Amino acid sequence: SAGPTAARELFTEERSAEVVAASLADTPDPRLRELLTALTRHLHEFVKEVQLTESEWATAIDFLTRTGQMCNEVRQEFILLSDVLGISMLVETINHRAAGGTESTVLGPFHMVESPERDLGADIALDGKGQHCLVTGQVTDQHGNPLPGATIDVWQANEDGFYDVQQPELQPERNLRGLFTADDNGRFWFRSIVPRYYPIPTDGPVGSLLEATARHPFRPAHLHFIVTAPGHRPVTTHLFVDDSPYIDSDAVFGVKESLVRDFPEVDDPERAAELGFPNPYRTVHFDVALLPL
Amino acid sequence: SAGPTAARELFTEERSAEVVAASLADTPDPRLRELLTALTRHLHEFVKEVQLTESEWATAIDFLTRTGQMCNEVRQEFILLSDVLGISMLVETINHRAAGGTESTVLGPFHMVESPERDLGADIALDGKGQHCLVTGQVTDQHGNPLPGATIDVWQANEDGFYDVQQPELQPERNLRGLFTADDNGRFWFRSIVPRYYPIPTDGPVGSLLEATARHPFRPAHLHFIVTAPGHRPVTTHLFVDDSPYIDSDAVFGVKESLVRDFPEVDDPERAAELGFPNPYRTVHFDVALLPL
Ligand SMILES: [Cu+2]
Ligand SMILES: [Fe+3]
Ligand SMILES: [Fe+3]
Known part of the structure; x- marks a missing residue:
């Protein structure tokens, strides 16, 4: 077998990748060898x-x-680079193919705190600011059978495009976050506001890259969801606001057609009063289908 | 034309690279667009x-x-990563194709101080330690015509495998470095010692990568050369010691067949005395052919 100092072919332009691959031949972990050999090629x-x-x-x-040196406990510039080159979405999509289930998208960096458990119907907009919105939906299996007891973890930006953790002085703690348990029919509903689009950080090398390529840094408005149910594959996804700016040019390529919804305005003073909303208000419906484990 | 917010195709696994490429379509610099599009693909x-x-x-x-965070003024871990994946050698080779001229190889990190001008015949081993060696050669054009006045910049490790700048307490300043001017026949000669093989730094992520792939970190023994002459393309190269360990498994893939030379021992007490060497001593001959500009 080829030991580390065994004779091997010398470097040439023509066979450069093969020469490097030969140097990896003794890698004990076959998967690591496969990855490095393919990457080199x-x-x-x-x-x-x-x-x-x-x-x-x-x-x-x-x-x-510079990208590595921009990273610290709260900033991961290499993930951002992976995001703007569509690598993060590709890895995510390959690993969560969803034939028949709700499609996934990137987790994003703002699921850093646990969402507080809330009762169905709760208002997660703790400061009441923004366009009020009633969110409804149902969690089912791939055949449409309800999944009672499914959990729905939601977090979103406010009407200025900021998450609570980005504005600890301005927003109440755990603003616009909630962990819900679906009812006996797999249904969930809660009150919130319509989020705004927001930029990814642009003060590092990735921001310079976006500028050099004449790309904007924005993500279209969305609510984040992680939905789970016993015996089923969890899904990490977004619900996108159809009329948001940048809906067809997400800086991180997170938008999939199947995840975009209308947020129609409802003019119904009685129902608005029941909800504690000013009239008119907005609504959205988002059904989630989970695949078996 | 597609402005930054113009409608575009949404992300799919199948067309992931094309979707990212479309986002780069407005990049003002066409070369940057080409590079990023190809890299993404x-x-x-x-x-x-x-x-x-x-x-x-x-x-x-x-x-x-971690690779980025390992970098500072004296350590460039990303270059090291490029080196051990053969990328540095590939870029170097592509940009200095040498049909008919002496082949090039990587510059390496130790040309950080200027080599002192020295007269032909000078001994660059300022501490006199090691196996003494007479280095001779001729600089010509690609047809073998001598290039008088060519400059030969040389630097090398000592018999323990360290450059002067790595051992400022142990080695004299500018030890084993020299800048020579060829004579009227393009000939050069100087005295030195036979260098030893040495490891690239292994205390960072690249060292871990080498370990995980069962690769050793060593570069075979070599002298660095930069040779220039008016009207000709300079060449940055190495002269490799044929009987050095690791000659066929350079950690950075720098060895090219055409750059390896025998360092024969000469047993000639009179000539040794002339050179101020103990007898026997070693010799090497290295002719360098430069291409026209
Ligand atoms: Cu490829
Ligand atoms: Fe988000
Ligand atoms: Fe070297």
Whole structure:
């Protein structure tokens, strides 16, 4: 077997990837070997295809270095880079193929605190600011059978596009977050407000990349959901607001057609009064289908 | 034209790379657009080919983050990563194709101080430690015509595998460095010692990667050269010691067949005395051919 110092083929442009692959031949973990060998092949293909110059290579090294150095406990610039190149969405989608179930999308960085348990019907807009909205839906299996006792974890930005954790001085703690348990028919409902679109952070290398590519940094308005039920695969997803700006140009490519909903306005003073909403108010309905484990 | 908020295709697994490419369509610099589009395509191909899992993705994010955070003024861990994946050698080779001229190899991190000008014949081993060696050669054009006045910049590790800048307390300043000017026949000669193989730094993420892939961290023994002459393309290269350990498994893939030389021992007491060497001593001959500008 080829020990670490065994004779091997020397480097040539033509066989560069094969030469590096040979050096990985003794990797004990076969999956690691597979990953590194494939990564090397694609990176070498890239360099050859574009005939990367030395100054472009140096720029890339510098960009990666600054990206790593931007990271700390509250900022993950490499995830942001993965996001704006569509890698995060691709990994997410590959690992949660949803034939017959609700499609998934990225988790995002704001599920950092636990959502408080709330009763069905509760208003998660603790400061009452924004366009009031009644959210309803039903959790079922892939055949439409209700899943009683499903849990629905929700978090969203406010009408200014900020999560509670971003504005600890301005928003009540756990504002616009809730953990609900569906009723005997798998149904859930709660009160909230319509969130606003918001930008991903632009003060780091990824922001410069967006600027250099004439891309805006915005994510269209959405509510985050994690829905679970015993015996079923949990789904991490978003509910997108159809008339939000940037709905077809999400900076992180999170929007899937099946996750976009109308938020129609309802003009019904009696129902508004029951809900404690000013009239008119907005509504949205979001059914979630979970696949078996 | 597609403005930053213009309607575009939503994300799907099948067309993931095309969707990201469309978002780059307005990049003002056409080369940047080409580079990012191609990089995205190859990275998405990689993710799809290996069906990257979410935990593998998270490991990669963490690895890249730690690699960036390892970097400071004296340590460039991303270059090291590029080196051990053969990317540095590939970029170097693509940008310095040498049909008919001396082949190039990586610059390496130790050309950080200027080599002192020295007369032909000078001994660059200022501490006289090691196996003494006479280095001779001739700089010519690609047809073998001598290039008088060519400059030969040389630097190398000592017999323990360390450069002067790594051992400021142990080695004299500018030990084993010299900048020579060739004679009227393009010839150069100087005295030195045979360098030892040495490891690249292993105390960071790249060291862990080498360990996980059962690769050693060593570079085979070599002398660094930068050779220039008016009207000709400079060449940055190494002269490798044929009988060095690791000659066929350089951790950074720097070895090219054409750059390896025998360092034969010479048993000639008179010549040794002339050189101020103990007898026997070692020798090496390295001719360098430069291409026209
Ligand atoms: Cu590829
Ligand atoms: Fe979000
Ligand atoms: Fe070196």
